[in-house]
Amino acid sequence: MDLSLFLQYLFAGITYGIIYAIVAIGFNIIYNTTGIINFAQGEFLMLGGMISISLLHFMPLPLAIAVAVLITMIIGALIEIVFIRWIDNPSVLRMIVITIGISILIREVALHIWGESVRSLPYFIGSSVTSVSILGTRISPQVLIVIGACSVMVLFLNFFFKLTSLGREMRACSANRRAAILCGINAKNMVTFSFMLSAGIGALAGAVMSPITYSQYDNGTGLAIKGFTVAILGGLGNSLGAVAAGLILGVIEAFSISFLPLAFQDAVAIAILLVILFIRPHGLFGSSEAAKLKEF
Amino acid sequence: MELFKRYLPIAILLIFVVGIQLLASATDTAYYLTQLTMAAYYSLLIIGLCLLMGYAGQISLGHAGFFAIGGYLTAALTSNDLSAIRETAFIQLFDKAGLLVERQSLYGEALLNVHPWPACIIAVSTAIIIAFILGIPVLKLKGHYLAMATLGFGIIIYRVVLAAEFFGEADGISEVPPFQLFPGVSVNGDFTNRVQNYYIAWGLLLFGLVLLLNLIHSRVGRALRSIHGSEEAAEAIGVNTARYKLYIFVISAAFAAVAGSFLTHYNGGIGPSEASVMKSVRYVAIVAVGGMANLWGALIMGIVLNFMSLRGMFGTYDDAVFGVILILIMLFAPQGILSLRVRNFFRKEEKDS
Numbered sequence: 001m002d003l004s005l006f007l008q009y010l011f012a013g014i015t016y017g018i019i020y021a022i023v024a025i026g027f028n029i030i031y032n033t034t035g036i037i038n039f040a041q042g043e044f045l046m047l048g049g050m051i052s053i054s055l056l057h058f059m060p061l062p063l064a065i066a067v068a069v070l071i072t073m074i075i076g077a078l079i080e081i082v083f084i085r086w087i088d089n090p091s092v093l094r095m096i097v098i099t100i101g102i103s104i105l106i107r108e109v110a111l112h113i114w115g116e117s118v119r120s121l122p123y124f125i126g127s128s129v130t131s132v133s134i135l136g137t138r139i140s141p142q143v144l145i146v147i148g149a150c151s152v153m154v155l156f157l158n159f160f161f162k163l164t165s166l167g168r169e170m171r172a173c174s175a176n177r178r179a180a181i182l183c184g185i186n187a188k189n190m191v192t193f194s195f196m197l198s199a200g201i202g203a204l205a206g207a208v209m210s211p212i213t214y215s216q217y218d219n220g221t222g223l224a225i226k227g228f229t230v231a232i233l234g235g236l237g238n239s240l241g242a243v244a245a246g247l248i249l250g251v252i253e254a255f256s257i258s259f260l261p262l263a264f265q266d267a268v269a270i271a272i273l274l275v276i277l278f279i280r281p282h283g284l285f286g287s288s289e290a291a292k293l294k295e296f
Numbered sequence: 297m298e299l300f301k302r303y304l305p306i307a308i309l310l311i312f313v314v315g316i317q318l319l320a321s322a323t324d325t326a327y328y329l330t331q332l333t334m335a336a337y338y339s340l341l342i343i344g345l346c347l348l349m350g351y352a353g354q355i356s357l358g359h360a361g362f363f364a365i366g367g368y369l370t371a372a373l374t375s376n377d378l379s380a381i382r383e384t385a386f387i388q389l390f391d392k393a394g395l396l397v398e399r400q401s402l403y404g405e406a407l408l409n410v411h412p413w414p415a416c417i418i419a420v421s422t423a424i425i426i427a428f429i430l431g432i433p434v435l436k437l438k439g440h441y442l443a444m445a446t447l448g449f450g451i452i453i454y455r456v457v458l459a460a461e462f463f464g465e466a467d468g469i470s471e472v473p474p475f476q477l478f479p480g481v482s483v484n485g486d487f488t489n490r491v492q493n494y495y496i497a498w499g500l501l502l503f504g505l506v507l508l509l510n511l512i513h514s515r516v517g518r519a520l521r522s523i524h525g526s527e528e529a530a531e532a533i534g535v536n537t538a539r540y541k542l543y544i545f546v547i548s549a550a551f552a553a554v555a556g557s558f559l560t561h562y563n564g565g566i567g568p569s570e571a572s573v574m575k576s577v578r579y580v581a582i583v584a585v586g587g588m589a590n591l592w593g594a595l596i597m598g599i600v601l602n603f604m605s606l607r608g609m610f611g612t613y614d615d616a617v618f619g620v621i622l623i624l625i626m627l628f629a630p631q632g633i634l635s636l637r638v639r640n641f642f643r644k645e646e647k648d649s
Contacts, residue, residue: 037440083623091630092439093355097584098626100357100577104619112612221573225451228444267455270448277445278433 007137009254015143015212017250018150019045022205023227024234024242025157026198032174032237033187033194036095040079040103041202042224043110047072048203049215050110053119061124069203075106076199080192103220110217121210128211142211149208153201154243170194174237222266229273235283245284302509305592306502313498317491329494330485331606332599336497337559339598340504342582343591344551347508349580350589351517352544353524354435355443357576358450359552362423364571366553367560368457369419371469373410374561376462390414399473412475416557423553424546431545435538447573454571468567475561483561493562500558501595504551508591511547516540524589574615581622587632 023041030038052061052068059067079102087094123130123142131138161167172180173190181187206215213219230249234241249269256268276283320328345359378396381387390396395414399407410418434445457463464470474484482489483496511517522530523537531537560566569575582601586593601621604610610617625632 037444083627087627093353094626094630096355096440096443097580098623101581101619101622101626104574104577104615105623108613108616108619225444225448232441232444261459264455264459267452270452273448274433274445277437277441281437281441 003135004137007135008139009258010251011134011137011139011143013251013254014247015146015209015250016253017247018147018243019205019209019213019223019246020226020230020249021243021246022150022153022201023223024231024246025154025239026202027227027231028237028239028242029157029170029194029198029201031231033170033191034084036084036099037228038195038198039096039099039224040106040220041198041227042220042222043103043106044072044076044199044202044220045206045209045223046110046215046217046220047075047106047199048206049121049210050114050119050206050217051203052207053121053210053215054114056121061121065204065207068207069200072203073196073200076195077192080195084195085188085192103224107218107220114217116217118214118216119210120214121207123211124208140212142208146205146208146212150205153204154239157197157201157239166193225266225273226269229269229276232273232281233276233284235285238283238285241283241285248284302513303506306506306509310502313502317494321491326490329490331603333490333494333497333562334559334606335599335602336494336501337555337562338579338602339595340501340555341552342579342586342594342598343501343505343508344548344555345579346583346586346588346591346594347512348544348548349583350587350591350594351512351520351524352541353527354541354545355580356446356545356548357443357573357580358446358448358453359548359579360571360573360575361450361453362427362549362552363556363575364453364457364566365423365426366419366556367566367570368463368469368556369422370412370415370557371472371560371566372462372464373415373418374412374475375407375409375469375472378408378410409473412473412561416475416554419557420550420553423556424550427546427549428542431542431549435541435545447576450571450573450576454568454573457571458568466568468565468570470565472560472564472566475558483558485562485564497558497562500554504554505591505595512591516543520544574618577622578615578618581618581625584630585621585625585632588630590632593632 023045026041026044027037030036030041048065048068051071052064055064055067058064083098083102084095090098123140124145125141128140131140132144133139159167161171169180169185170190170193172183172185173187177187180190226249230242230246233249234243234245249272252272253265253269256265260268316332317329320326341359341363345356348354348356378387387396390410395411397409397411399409409415430449434442434449437445457468458466474482474486476482477496481492481496483493485493512520519530519535519540522533522535523540527537556566556570582597583594585601586595586597601618605614605617
């Protein structure tokens with residue numbers, strides 16, 4: 001394998017990896033405030049892509065993406081208010097089944113609105129053949145946009161949770177819900193907000209990746225599985241771990257194409273998930289001491 | 297008296313089954329029997345899953361995978377032509393044991409296949425072995441982790457059948473021959489065999505049901521209920537929880553594989569959609585609607601919902617209907633849809649025995 005091909009694979013791996021990381025962070029945000037894994041997380045990416053494609057008929061690209069993100073955030077909030085908010089102390093099994101039901105519902109609605117056809121946004125800069133040269137290899141600028149946008153999101157979230165008071169309140173809820181309520185934080189609103197936030201970052205990632213990966217009504221499930229793999233790999237709830245794990249999984253997947261048929265690419269990620277679940281359910285970067293306190 | 301009470305509902309069900317067949321044949325609506333036959337096979341899987349979810353308290357989002365293992369192996373072994381590799385030692389061994397049959401395809405070509413009986417046994421044993429190997433590590437997980445691990449297993453099976461030429465890729469496998477159980481009795485989708493197949497399917501389902509009912513009223517059943525209540529407490533009083541969970545996982549996988557194997561012969565083929573995640577989710581939905589720890593609920597809802605779905609009553613909203621059902625049941629009636637009165641009747645019976 002020469003250097004140019006190696007870099008091609010590497011960039012493809014990083015692109016997918018950072019998208020997986022965004023999905024994983026979406027899982028983490030909701031998991032941290034509620035203890036729920038939202039099985040409908042992948043659908044937010046699908047919605048972000050699909051809605052911005054439809055809006056493109058009426059408005060310029062940046063505005064279409066912004067409105068799509070906003071709409072998806074509202075959908076995220078509605079899901080929480082309608083299905084989650086008023087259930088007291090739900091069992092894990094019940095929440096799994098409800099969020100799976102929600103993901104089916106979103107997918108079926110999308111199927112009836114947009115049909116089965118594969119769509120995509122146009123390339124943001126130039127066309128599908130435009131490329132820039134990096135270290136002697138040709139890379140589409142869209143790849144750099146995806147990597148850039150996702151990195152900015154990761155940084156933004158990091159600052160948001162550390163520096164803003166809203167972010168701090170959300171962290172307080174995840175650390176100790178009861179204590180947070182006693183301090184006067186409205187925990188229920190924080191949960192709604194966490195759904196909006198993970199819907200928003202999902203939708204933005206879904207829109208910027210759309211020119212490369214295409215959007216279809218059912219591509220949320222695959223992303224959710226990969227995202228979950230990454231979330232576990234990085235330690236559930238640990239967002240920086242998720243970025244590292246996302247890049248690892250993306251690169252492994254990209255290089256697996258060179259010795260496995262394309263059809264088995266998904267199987268590689270899932271096999272990694274199973275192995276990780278069996279040997280290190282607390283993730284590569286999680287502490288095994290802390291893991292003993294959690295339920296797997 | 298106890299046994300009488302346990303078997304009374306089964307006797308009533310038997311009368312229903314015979315009654316429906318007589319009614320359908322008498323009123324010239326025998327085509328309903330086709331969907332009822334298929335619904336019975338799906339329900340066989342569903343009561344197995346009910347045992348796992350409701351009684352052992354373990355979710356599985358990968359049961360379509362076991363169904364597909366049963367169905368696809370049956371289809372591949374009985375339909376893929378082996379004559380090209382007839383001389384290899386492995387196939388020779390099969391031949392010597394008399395497990396191969398020669399038949400003609402629809403176009404008159406000579407085919408060399410595995411006989412349906414050994415094919416079925418191989419398919420179901422493979423599912424059992426895979427369930428066993430998978431179950432040991434998977435069942436150590438709980439909650440979300442267990443759900444995702446079983447979901448991952450289901451997706452791997454889906455990808456494999458979709459990508460492997462041996463399993464017909466996206467087209468699946470068609471022209472699966474009939475399964476001759478005994479001389480004169482065979483599982484196939486022929487019009488002339490409709491009534492016979494209806495009774496084969498329901499016979500199998502009732503046999504499975506009796507098996508499971510006896511199981512949950514035995515020592516194993518009591519151990520299971522203690523696991524469902526609290527795994528720690530069960531462990532503390534000496535119940536080997538890991539072993540019981542594994543048993544039940546394997547039993548439910550075997551039920552799924554048997555259902556897959558028979559239904560493939562009945563339909564004369566199988567496609568990759570049978571292995572899809574949506575199918576697994578649908579099975580979970582039906583168990584949830586029936587009320588989790590309620591074999592009769594799972595059985596009744598399995599028949600009713602599958603029958604409606606197979607008759608095309610939900611149109612293009614087929615999957616959406618199951619999604620909505622899933623959400624509504626879990627939000628408003630996590631104990632299942634069957635009214636409390638019906639449940640209490642069965643509850644009382646459980647307490648007495």
